[in-house]
Amino acid sequence: xxxxATVQGVSVEEQGVDYSPLxxxxxxxxxxxxxxxxxxxxxxxxGAMTAIIGPNGAGKSTLLKAALGIVSPxxxxxxxxxxxxxxxxxxxxxxxxxxxxxWDFPTRVIDVVLMGLSRQLGLLGRVRARHMARAMDCLxxxxxxxxxDRQIGQLxxxxxxxxxxxxxxxxxxxLYLLDEPFAGVDAATExxxxxxxxxxxxxGKTVVVVHHDLATVTDYFDHVFLINTRKVAEGPVxxxxxxxxLQAAYGGRLATAQIDQISRALG
Amino acid sequence: MLWQALTLQLGYNATLVAIGATLLGISAGVTGTFLxxxxxxxxxxxxxxxTLPGVCLAFMALVAFGGxxxxxxxxxxxxxxxxxxGLLCMNWLTRHxxxxxxxxxxxxxxxxxxxxxxxLTVIQSMGVGRQAGLEGxxxxxxxxMLWADALVIAVGGAATLALxxxxxxxxxxxxxxxxxxxxxxxxxxxxxxxxxxxxxxVTVVGLKIVGLILIVALLIIPPVTARFWTDRSDRVVVLAxxxxxxxGYLGAALSASxxxxxxxxxxxxxxxxxxxxxxxxxxxRGVLAAVLRHLRFQRRVHIRQGLLALAQGQKIYEPLTxxxxxxxxxxxxxxxxxxxxxxxAAKALRDEKRWEIVRADQAHEATAALYDGLxxxxxxxxRDQIAEIDRRIGGPQEVTS
Amino acid sequence: MSGEEFVPLSLTPLxxxxxxxxxxxxxxxxxxxxxxxxxxDAISHVVLPGIVVAFLLTGAISTWPMMLGxxxxxxxxxxxxxxxxxxGQIEPGAAMGVVFTTMFAGGVxxxxxxxxxxxxxxxxxxLYGNLESLIWLDATGWSSVLDxxxxxxxxxxxxxxxxxxxxxxxxxxxxWRPLKISTFDEGFARxxxxxxxxxxxxxxxTAAIAAVAAFDAVGSIIVIAxxxxxxxxxxxxxxxxxxxxxxxxxxxxxxxxxxxVLAGYGPLWxxxxxxxxxxxxxxxVSGLLLALAAVFGPCRTRAGAPGGA
Numbered sequence: 001x002x003x004x005a006t007v008q009g010v011s012v013e014e015q016g017v018d019y020s021p022l023x024x025x026x027x028x029x030x031x032x033x034x035x036x037x038x039x040x041x042x043x044x045x046x047g048a049m050t051a052i053i054g055p056n057g058a059g060k061s062t063l064l065k066a067a068l069g070i071v072s073p074x075x076x077x078x079x080x081x082x083x084x085x086x087x088x089x090x091x092x093x094x095x096x097x098x099x100x101x102x103w104d105f106p107t108r109v110i111d112v113v114l115m116g117l118s119r120q121l122g123l124l125g126r127v128r129a130r131h132m133a134r135a136m137d138c139l140x141x142x143x144x145x146x147x148x149d150r151q152i153g154q155l156x157x158x159x160x161x162x163x164x165x166x167x168x169x170x171x172x173x174x175l176y177l178l179d180e181p182f183a184g185v186d187a188a189t190e191x192x193x194x195x196x197x198x199x200x201x202x203x204g205k206t207v208v209v210v211h212h213d214l215a216t217v218t219d220y221f222d223h224v225f226l227i228n229t230r231k232v233a234e235g236p237v238x239x240x241x242x243x244x245x246l247q248a249a250y251g252g253r254l255a256t257a258q259i260d261q262i263s264r265a266l267g
Numbered sequence: 268m269l270w271q272a273l274t275l276q277l278g279y280n281a282t283l284v285a286i287g288a289t290l291l292g293i294s295a296g297v298t299g300t301f302l303x304x305x306x307x308x309x310x311x312x313x314x315x316x317x318t319l320p321g322v323c324l325a326f327m328a329l330v331a332f333g334g335x336x337x338x339x340x341x342x343x344x345x346x347x348x349x350x351x352x353g354l355l356c357m358n359w360l361t362r363h364x365x366x367x368x369x370x371x372x373x374x375x376x377x378x379x380x381x382x383x384x385x386x387l388t389v390i391q392s393m394g395v396g397r398q399a400g401l402e403g404x405x406x407x408x409x410x411x412m413l414w415a416d417a418l419v420i421a422v423g424g425a426a427t428l429a430l431x432x433x434x435x436x437x438x439x440x441x442x443x444x445x446x447x448x449x450x451x452x453x454x455x456x457x458x459x460x461x462x463x464x465x466x467x468x469v470t471v472v473g474l475k476i477v478g479l480i481l482i483v484a485l486l487i488i489p490p491v492t493a494r495f496w497t498d499r500s501d502r503v504v505v506l507a508x509x510x511x512x513x514x515g516y517l518g519a520a521l522s523a524s525x526x527x528x529x530x531x532x533x534x535x536x537x538x539x540x541x542x543x544x545x546x547x548x549x550x551x552r553g554v555l556a557a558v559l560r561h562l563r564f565q566r567r568v569h570i571r572q573g574l575l576a577l578a579q580g581q582k583i584y585e586p587l588t589x590x591x592x593x594x595x596x597x598x599x600x601x602x603x604x605x606x607x608x609x610x611x612a613a614k615a616l617r618d619e620k621r622w623e624i625v626r627a628d629q630a631h632e633a634t635a636a637l638y639d640g641l642x643x644x645x646x647x648x649x650r651d652q653i654a655e656i657d658r659r660i661g662g663p664q665e666v667t668s
Numbered sequence: 669m670s671g672e673e674f675v676p677l678s679l680t681p682l683x684x685x686x687x688x689x690x691x692x693x694x695x696x697x698x699x700x701x702x703x704x705x706x707x708x709d710a711i712s713h714v715v716l717p718g719i720v721v722a723f724l725l726t727g728a729i730s731t732w733p734m735m736l737g738x739x740x741x742x743x744x745x746x747x748x749x750x751x752x753x754x755x756g757q758i759e760p761g762a763a764m765g766v767v768f769t770t771m772f773a774g775g776v777x778x779x780x781x782x783x784x785x786x787x788x789x790x791x792x793x794x795l796y797g798n799l800e801s802l803i804w805l806d807a808t809g810w811s812s813v814l815d816x817x818x819x820x821x822x823x824x825x826x827x828x829x830x831x832x833x834x835x836x837x838x839x840x841x842x843x844w845r846p847l848k849i850s851t852f853d854e855g856f857a858r859x860x861x862x863x864x865x866x867x868x869x870x871x872x873x874t875a876a877i878a879a880v881a882a883f884d885a886v887g888s889i890i891v892i893a894x895x896x897x898x899x900x901x902x903x904x905x906x907x908x909x910x911x912x913x914x915x916x917x918x919x920x921x922x923x924x925x926x927x928x929v930l931a932g933y934g935p936l937w938x939x940x941x942x943x944x945x946x947x948x949x950x951x952x953v954s955g956l957l958l959a960l961a962a963v964f965g966p967c968r969t970r971a972g973a974p975g976g977a
């Protein structure tokens with residue numbers, strides 16, 4: 001029969017959860033009367049690259065935004081490196097969806113990257129040569145150095161995405177959260193972004209990406225988090241990214257042929 | 268006094284004003300609905316302020332040609348002309364420059380109005396001495412309304428209403444889904460311009476009664492009020508006309524019943540009264556209903572989450588969840604589940620497991636879309652279907668976290 | 669024109685007009701970029717009821733209660749707009765339209781109901797102010813600028829608007845970085861810990877204070893025109909926020925100066941006898957500048973739609 005454990009006795013595993021770069025418990029977010037995310041628990045593995053995967057409207061971006069306090073949840077707790085979110089802001093860098101800002105805004109590429117340094121600069125700190133050098137270095141890492149003086153609206157979609165990534169790099173965070181960075185970008189940008197993310201991982205940083213392309217999951221990531229309003233599966237790619245979990249997450253929305261293809265690719 | 272005013276027994280002028288205001292309210296409410304549904308309510312603000320230079324220029328022209336500067340038809344024609352110019356400026360700014368519509372509205376509104384004020388001071392210095400009526404166009408002035416004025420308002424209002432009725436279908440399509448309308452071959456820009464033309468007509472007709480600053484209220488408040496009561500666009504139109512007409516009638520009557528109650532502001536405040544009541548009390552979209560619904564929803568979410576956590580032996584962290592579970596008799600004050608609570612928790616977990624099966628199964632796709640974490644599975648599946656799912660789970664006993 | 673004539677009659681109105689224009693244009697830049705230009709419109713409408721209520725409570729036309737009343741009215745308006753928008757699920761434009769027209773109507777009604785004939789408070793004054801009357805009678809020439817006794821006779825509107833301008837500049841300078849970041853990318857701003865809601869409210873209150881001080885001297889037409897026209901014109905001139913601010917200050921100054929001069933002397937040049945409304949003329953000039961910028965400005969068109977990959 002069901003085992004109804006009482007609430008005392010926190011397990012070792014749960015303590016591990018507490019110090020995870022991003023731990024979410026019982027998170028429910030609802031727009032109107034339909035929850036976009038329902039009672040989700042998540043514990044991001046430190047130093048890993050995790051993909052958040054699920055069908056359209058499954059609450060992937062909502063999960064990320066609630067974790068960052070951009071939308072307020074109906075219930076649930078979020079901790080970052082074991083601390084409340086507000087105390088750990090400096091350790092998080094967020095790359096929003098490209099469509100979320102006004103690209104006609106009067107600002108240059110370099111200004112956007114400098115926004116990532118605003119914590120160091122404070123309210124009135126002057127932008128000095130070392131800040132400038134750091135911003136240029138971040139642009140260089142995403143291959144956008146020569147565009148530093150352009151107005152941001154004059155860039156292509158992929159270039160805009162890279163500028164966002166450069167801004168996140170400038171924040172020099174420990175936890176990087178990216179919302180659909182590969183949506184609608186060219187192949188060169190996708191390559192550049194994934195190279196930067198892998199270098200972050202090698203430097204011991206934790207990376208979480210909302211991702212939609214199932215075909216590249218095994219190449220890019222080592223952990224997955226499958227969501228469809230509820231959590232479906234969580235763990236290393238080899239264990240959690242299987243035909244069964246995909247079927248559970250996507251249900252009727254993923255053609256059987258696609259699942260077969262993916263499971264063949266998984267071996 | 269008020270009763271007499273309401274029954275139109277306060278004399279000739281008060282009756283004229285009341286009838287005029289009612290007609291104006293109806294046509295403004297109906298026309299404003301299309302503007303509101305098109306999400307361009309504040310365009311009316313630009314249009315109404317842009318009438319001022321036209322009024323002044325018309326006055327100057329009338330005087331220059333030796334006519335009576337206060338000829339209402341002449342002044343209204345002038346106001347319509349300059350409002351049209353303002354509208355074209357606004358359209359040009361949004362379509363050909365990087366300015367968003369709000370900045371274009373604000374620019375047209377302030378510049379045209381400013382220019383109008385310059386012209387007003389020019390008229391004052393012309394020394395014709397008959398300009399006193401022009402300031403009345405700012406806030407409306409019903410004191411000396413003539414039969415001819417009332418006739419102009421009535422005919423103008425009725426004509427606007429008739430035009431709205433004729434082109435309501437294309438306007439509604441453009442308001443609802445502009446891209447689809449264009450794909451269907453509707454000339455969106457021309458329909459938008461026609462809509463604005465009608466708004467302009469209402470504005471011009473309303474200048475005399477409520478003035479150019481407050482006519483905006485009659486175009487916006489009744490549709491917003493009506494929207495609280497219905498989700499059907501044709502009913503919004505009718506209700507907005509009703510609210511507008513009623514506000515016009517009541518406002519005019521109220522203002523006639525006592526001194527120092529200017530007609531325009533009173534009409535606006537009456538329509539705001541209707542709005543405030545609807546905002547608060549409307550059955551589905553009203554704030555009270557929404558807040559109650561949200562609290563109920565939040566309670567359901569917390570209880571459900573709490574039950575699932577209990578069933579899986581997880582710790583419940585949120586104080587609100589524990590409090591709600593306690594109140595529902597699921598757990599005791601010390602956090603230990605009651606017998607009834609255990610049963611509820613087991614049922615919640617089993618339902619969740621059933622849902623999991625349903626959502627992973629292509630055959631249940633339509634049902635799966637109904638999942639929201641709260642819905643009881645019995646409400647969407649038959650007993651047989653549930654039994655079938657239970658067979659696939661293999662019985663509730665092996666459910667673990 | 670000699671100093672004896674210029675300093676007492678034109679210097680103070682020119683300065684007041686210019687300061688008012690700049691004080692409104694600075695927050696206007698952010699309002700325009702945030703697509704909240706019409707908050708400026710709403711603020712300038714609700715200043716009237718705020719001032720009337722302050723007058724009713726204190727029984728006198730005194731500056732600070734009026735300022736407080738108007739700033740309070742702006743806050744009430746913004747809160748009401750948000751309440752209608754969020755709780756009632758009404759689009760922001762319509763919510764604004766409901767609120768500011770109602771509050772303006774309330775202000776007019778209160779004004780009609782109270783006896784304000786003894787004080788200088790009426791709707792027309794509220795709309796187009798009286799810049800021309802703010803003269804400095806104690807001045808005799810440029811030397812008066814250093815004369816303490818003559819300075820004591822300055823119209824009180826001048827130090828008031830100067831102080832307001834200083835406050836607006838201070839606010840913009842102090843919160844430049846958070847303002848810029850949260851205007852560009854609100855979600856990102858929140859993730860780095862900027863309290864975007866508080867900051868947005870602070871911007872509205874700053875705009876309201878600028879509006880009240882300007883309104884006191886020059887009426888509400890200038891307020892709306894200066895919130896929107898100089899920043900909108902500046903937007904067509906540059907793709908950098910820093911230069912946009914500079915352009916908007918330049919446009920505001922040019923509008924105020926030339927508008928005042930045109931209003932005072934234009935009719936004389938055309939053979940007329942009396943001056944026309946300076947406030948109206950300033951708004952008109954700012955509109956002409958905007959038109960020129962819209963036709964000839966180097967950055968007048970949108971720079972690339974989002975996502976043009």
